Amino acid sequence: xxxxxxxxxxxxxxxxxxxxxxxxxxxxxxxxxxxxxxxxxxxxxxxxxxxxxxxxxxxxxxxxxxxxxxxxxxxxxxxxxxxxxxxxxxxxxxxxxxxxxxxxxxxxxxxxxxxxxxxxxxxxxxxxxxxxxxxxxxxxxxxxxxxxxxxxxxxxxxxxxxxxxxxxxxxxxxxxxxxxxxxxxxxxxxxxxxxxxxxxxxxxxxxxxxxxxxxxxxxxxxxxxxxxxxxxxxxxxxxxxxxxxxxxxxxxxxxxxxxxxxxxxxxxxxxxxxxxxxxxxxxxxxxxxxxxxxxxxxxxxxxxxxxxxxxxxxxxxxxxxxxxxxxxxxxxxxxxxxxxxxxxxxxxxxxxxxxxxxxxxxxxxxxxxxxxxxxxxxxxxxxxxxxxxxxx
Numbered sequence: 560x561x562x563x564x565x566x567x568x569x570x571x572x573x574x575x576x577x578x579x580x581x582x583x584x585x586x587x588x589x590x591x592x593x594x595x596x597x598x599x600x601x602x603x604x605x606x607x608x609x610x611x612x613x614x615x616x617x618x619x620x621x622x623x624x625x626x627x628x629x630x631x632x633x634x635x636x637x638x639x640x641x642x643x644x645x646x647x648x649x650x651x652x653x654x655x656x657x658x659x660x661x662x663x664x665x666x667x668x669x670x671x672x673x674x675x676x677x678x679x680x681x682x683x684x685x686x687x688x689x690x691x692x693x694x695x696x697x698x699x700x701x702x703x704x705x706x707x708x709x710x711x712x713x714x715x716x717x718x719x720x721x722x723x724x725x726x727x728x729x730x731x732x733x734x735x736x737x738x739x740x741x742x743x744x745x746x747x748x749x750x751x752x753x754x755x756x757x758x759x760x761x762x763x764x765x766x767x768x769x770x771x772x773x774x775x776x777x778x779x780x781x782x783x784x785x786x787x788x789x790x791x792x793x794x795x796x797x798x799x800x801x802x803x804x805x806x807x808x809x810x811x812x813x814x815x816x817x818x819x820x821x822x823x824x825x826x827x828x829x830x831x832x833x834x835x836x837x838x839x840x841x842x843x844x845x846x847x848x849x850x851x852x853x854x855x856x857x858x859x860x861x862x863x864x865x866x867x868x869x870x871x872x873x874x875x876x877x878x879x880x881x882x883x884x885x886x887x888x889x890x891x892x893x894x895x896x897x898x899x900x901x902x903x904x905x906x907x908x909x910x911x912x913x914x915x916x917x918x919x920x921x922x923x924x925x926x927x928x929x930x931x932x933x934x935x936x937x938x939x940x941x942x943x944x945x946x947x948x949x950x951x
Contacts (some may be wrong), residue, residue, distance in 0.1 A: 570731040598639040599632075601879070602659035604676045605927045609646035613672040615864045616694050617642035619872035620670035622861045623880065633890060635885045638647040641665060641682035649679045649918060655694075656680040660687045666892045667899075670694040672868060678743075687688060689892055690899045692879055694871035698745045707834035708899075708922035710874045710914055711839040712737040712906075714816065715747035718791070721814050721837045722755040722926035725789035729812055733764035735787035737778050739794045740768040758949045775799045779806050796834075797827040804829045817867060820931065822936065828933040840870040840909040842940045844931070850908035870909055878905050878914055911945030 560596040607614050625637040641663055645652035653673045659665050668691035677700040683704040696709025725734045765785035770778055779802055782790050789812040812833045813949055820836045828834040846855040854873045858865050888897050904913035911927025927947035931938040
């Protein structure tokens with residue numbers, strides 16, 4: 560699966576959004592998410608087709624909801640998930656928001672996994688006073704909006720954790736960054752580096768944010784000349800490590816982001832090279848880790864693919880259910896939003912810090928990362944536990 564970021568909607572898309580909003584039918588139940596009886600409708604916008612595909616995510620959310628429904632539901636009401644595919648298309652994502660929020664009258668969005676949803680729909684969520692708990696936050700807007708709180712650290716908090724791991728756990732003085740910068744992510748990368756500099760008082764020995772997918776040789780030679788002891792890298796694994804081996808860089812610790820955490824990539828790391836990956840949840844390849852056992856059993860029982868994304872789906876569904884079970888009285892969009900804005904933090908074993916929505920103008924509650932290392936073509940979970948920058 561691929562992760563990607565795209566630009567914010569063009570003027571034409573925004574115009575379409577306003578047009579659709581003005582002409583949208585009333586909610587199916589005759590309300591704006593204010594129904595107090597029948598199924599509790601929950602929306603989700605996912606990439607099922609297109610360049611960013613996460614089909615296992617809505618399946619995993621539904622699996623959790625089915626468990627809850629089999630046990631009697633929430634105060635006797637069943638949970639109904641309505642998932643829409645935006646195919647990484649901003650116009651389709653906007654249409655999905657209009658259908659879910661205005662026509663279907665969902666009380667919240669849970670387990671979204673779209674590369675464009677947060678950026679194109681954040682204003683509509685604010686207008687509708689509805690909360691979204693994405694399983695996978697990708698766009699920077701997912702972490703800088705008052706009505707959206709993902710259950711993953713996201714690419715920028717993860718980058719801070721990776722830098723912190725390189726300097727504070729591996730104890731390297733010369734940490735370098737060789738990154739491909741996706742559209743809209745440059746500011747987030749800069750902020751992540753600044754946070755690490757503030758926490759550690761250190762600075763990068765070398766930085767290149769225009770690596771791209773071409774021949775990596777010039778970048779690796781530059782890293783050697785800069786004396787890099789650790790290199791953070793986020794592009795293709797195979798060509799990079801093959802050339803790094805040719806350049807004799809077996810004494811360098813290469814640290815990659817969660818997008819590189821696949822079984823196929825572990826096999827691409829040549830023997831003798833030191834390759835690490837920072838994960839967003841407990842490493843999914845080890846089902847003995849806290850929280851992973853229940854997730855793996857549920858995925859296997861329902862025939863759903865075990866991936867890090869399905870971990871996020873289960874977590875998003877779990878925290879949603881926990882908050883709803885703590886509510887008194889009617890469960891409507893208004894009361895659900897109020898409950899999330901006033902909720903207490905939830906300790907969840909799959910992540911490195913408590914998850915909470917809260918009343919703030921932006922939300923990035925999950926921080927920290929666990930690290931795995933490529934050993935003999937497989938990922939080996941390292942023993943340090945979650946590395947949360949600034950915390951022992």
